Amino acid sequence: SYDLTQPPSVSVSPGQTASITCSGDKLGDKYVSWYQQRPGQSPVLVIYQDTNRPSGIPERFSGSNSGNTATLTISETQAMDEADFYCQAWDSTTVVFGGGTKLTVL
């Protein structure tokens, strides 16, 4: 089975840049999406097809994907960005999610 690996936690100071990684074998050959889940809420799509932002998602959110690693970058991080973030890709006909990263804004 295909696995996506994320760091369990990332901390960032307000106004700084946070980077959350997602690793998988030849992940750069697949499309990656990213979801934000605030406590007690449903996931929200923040990046799709590696680099695209849905309407309504701030420009502070950006994505990249190359080699074995995809990265979600949040610039000028705000307290409201504190949440769990999940990467997601398809492996053949199976959907795979990363284990999730808790972003803490200190």
Place this chain on the structure above:
Amino acid sequence: EVQLVESGGGLVKPGGSLRLSCAASGFTFTTYSMNWVRQAPGKGLQWVSSISNTGDYIYYADSVKGRFTISRAQTSLYLQMNTLRAEDTAVYYCARRPYDSSGAPFDFWGQGTLVTVSS
């Protein structure tokens, strides 16, 4: 306004059955692939099953294959869950995808319904 409203969750004994529903509104249901994704308490997201917009293509996670059945009709999505196990305990989310290729994301999620499997 796009809405996905799940229902049917509850407490069920191991080995029991439950049928989840997801009522869709605010978009053209027949043009979207529909999916179930679950989240065990305090854990991450786990994909369960997908059904194409026409219903012709259906996929399941290995952990539920042979026990769960996904279906769709009119503007609703369903998940028939049989032979339930304790490890099926989770919030079950309904989520849509705008098309069936591997690049299509889950672009909208419902609020979820909690399934608890316990004696």
